[in-house]
Amino acid sequence: MLMLMCVCVRLQLFYSFFKSLVGKDVVVELKNDLSICGTLHSVDQYLNIKLTDISVTDPEKYPHMLSVKNCFIRGSVVRYVQLPADEVDTQLLQDAARKEAMQQKQ
Amino acid sequence: SEDDPLPPQQPSTNTVEEPLDLIRLSLDERIYVKMKNDRELRGRLHAYDQHLNMILGDVEETVTTVEIDEETYEELYKSTKRNIPMLFVRGDGVVLVAPPLRVG
Numbered sequence: 134m135l136m137l138m139c140v141c142v143r144l145q146l147f148y149s150f151f152k153s154l155v156g157k158d159v160v161v162e163l164k165n166d167l168s169i170c171g172t173l174h175s176v177d178q179y180l181n182i183k184l185t186d187i188s189v190t191d192p193e194k195y196p197h198m199l200s201v202k203n204c205f206i207r208g209s210v211v212r213y214v215q216l217p218a219d220e221v222d223t224q225l226l227q228d229a230a231r232k233e234a235m236q237q238k239q
Numbered sequence: 240s241e242d243d244p245l246p247p248q249q250p251s252t253n254t255v256e257e258p259l260d261l262i263r264l265s266l267d268e269r270i271y272v273k274m275k276n277d278r279e280l281r282g283r284l285h286a287y288d289q290h291l292n293m294i295l296g297d298v299e300e301t302v303t304t305v306e307i308d309e310e311t312y313e314e315l316y317k318s319t320k321r322n323i324p325m326l327f328v329r330g331d332g333v334v335l336v337a338p339p340l341r342v343g
Binding site: 144146147150151164180208209211212213214215216217218221223226227229230231233234237238 | 257259260263266267285286287292324325327328329332
């Protein structure tokens, strides 16, 4: 039996990647230099991020968000997301990136 | 070989045609990334997409600042480095991607 690949799948490598990290602890560094540590609760196609149980990492020279437990971060303000290295399958990522690059060329 | 034609939905794979293909060649290699705000990254490329979002492993980030002496107007260049084991980089901050710079 032939399996046909759906050619109209939207390219979303990083969306899928972040979905696989839900529940893990990450550090989101924003473009305004604020770094927020928390548990990845959810992500969407724009790579907007919801974090729970957050704390401000780095010297707390920035707004103390002591009473804030959860937050929504607009994807466009993210500079970096620091990830737990042992939760990342680099081989799988590389293969997926190659595939996505192929799809993108079409 | 000529005996098995490519199925219609498969693109040509191994030719380097456009700039993003050059980045594809760097997968699993160390690369140098220049970013906005005088930041640079050196790390192993694990994934990227058309926006230049990337996942880098074993990363060294260098942030360069310039301090100007009030009296002498001397420019003092300082750089701060830090290491991060695994990093997602959002593509809109990326300026340049290249093989690691070799010291001549």
